[in-house]
Amino acid sequence: MRILGISDVEEDWLTTYYDHERMRDVDLIISCGDLPARYLEHIVTLANVPLLYVPGNHDTDYARHQPEGCISIEGGIRSFRGLHIMGLGGSLKYNGTVYGFSEQEMRWRAAKMSLLAQSTGGVDILVTHAPIRGFGDLDDLPHRGFEAFDTLVERLRPRLMLHGHIHMAYGRVARTRTHPVGTTVINVCGAHIIDIPDDELPAAGERRGLLNVDEV
Numbered sequence: 094m095r096i097l098g099i100s101d102v103e104e105d106w107l108t109t110y111y112d113h114e115r116m117r118d119v120d121l122i123i124s125c126g127d128l129p130a131r132y133l134e135h136i137v138t139l140a141n142v143p144l145l146y147v148p149g150n151h152d153t154d155y156a157r158h159q160p161e162g163c164i165s166i167e168g169g170i171r172s173f174r175g176l177h178i179m180g181l182g183g184s185l186k187y188n189g190t191v192y193g194f195s196e197q198e199m200r201w202r203a204a205k206m207s208l209l210a211q212s213t214g215g216v217d218i219l220v221t222h223a224p225i226r227g228f229g230d231l232d233d234l235p236h237r238g239f240e241a242f243d244t245l246v247e248r249l250r251p252r253l254m255l256h257g258h259i260h261m262a263y264g265r266v267a268r269t270r271t272h273p274v275g276t277t278v279i280n281v282c283g284a285h286i287i288d289i290p291d292d293e294l295p296a297a298g299e300r301r302g303l304l305n306v307d308e309v
Contacts, residue, residue: 094174094289097140098281100125100149100222100257103132107284111139115286121173121306124163125257125281126182126222127151133160143306145171147182149222149257150191150235164306166220168202170209173306175295176217179206179251181242184223184258187234199241207248217295219246219254219276229259229270229280236263246276253287254278 097119099107106112120142124133126149137144137160144163148155159165166180181202186193194202210216223238224230225246230238236259246254254276259266261282268285270278279285 094121094176094291094294095119096287096289097122098125098255098279098285098287099123099128099136099283100281101127101260102262102283103128104284107139108132108135116140119286121145123178123218123220123255123281125149125220125255127257130155130158130160133163137162143173145173145178145180145220145306147180147220147222148192149182150184150193152182153190153192155192168206170206170213170216171306176289177210177213177215178218178220179210179216179249180220181206181245182222185234185237185239196240199239200244203239203241203245207245210249216249216251217253219249219251221254221256223258224256224280225254225272225278228272228278229256229267231259231263246272247274250274251276252289255281255287257282 095118122144124146126147145166146163147167167182170177170179183192183194225242226238226240268280272278
């Protein structure tokens with residue numbers, strides 16, 4: 094399976110100069126936020142594959158106009174080809190205009206999602222906008238990650254965690270890190286392709302109880 098992760102920065106090769114070769118064999122697109130609805134709509138139309146998303150801290154417009162043809166996984170879990178994918182968007186709330194949460198609010202959200210995951214067979218991919226605190230974030234409040242995500246990853250041990258928020262242009266930003274529990278943490282700012290070998294996907298019918306992306 095090939096997944097395209099996107100966030101924060103619009104890429105011309107996905108719209109104006111759509112690169113069919115680079116998009117070849119992409120099965121799923123996951124947006125980690127801070128991308129206009131029109132951008133997601135354009136991509137999903139050209140790619141013709143499912144696009145899952147969570148909102149970033151600057152995506153307050155989604156409340157008025159959600160990206161058409163795309164699937165929100167904010168505060169939920171969806172299944173795609175046997176993989177369970179959980180979404181928790183937003184950043185630390187640093188003013189009254191952003192889509193954000195306090196650390197305690199995110200702890201409550203993460204605890205609720207952890208219970209849902211444990212009752213439905215776990216999570217393979219955690220999708221967030223903000224990173225884990227102390228794990229690819231910055232020290233200033235607007236770009237600080239959530240401690241709650243560290244606890245969530247320790248509990249659920251997903252195969253992958255995809256996030257955005259920290260732009261590669263900020264300098265000395267690692268694209269990929271490995272969490273102590275083994276989770277591969279990827280900053281997909283801009284665009285990044287992830288390959289999962291087909292023989293490592295869950296067997297058909299192995300998991301049930303979640304709405305499949307193809308059934309939305």
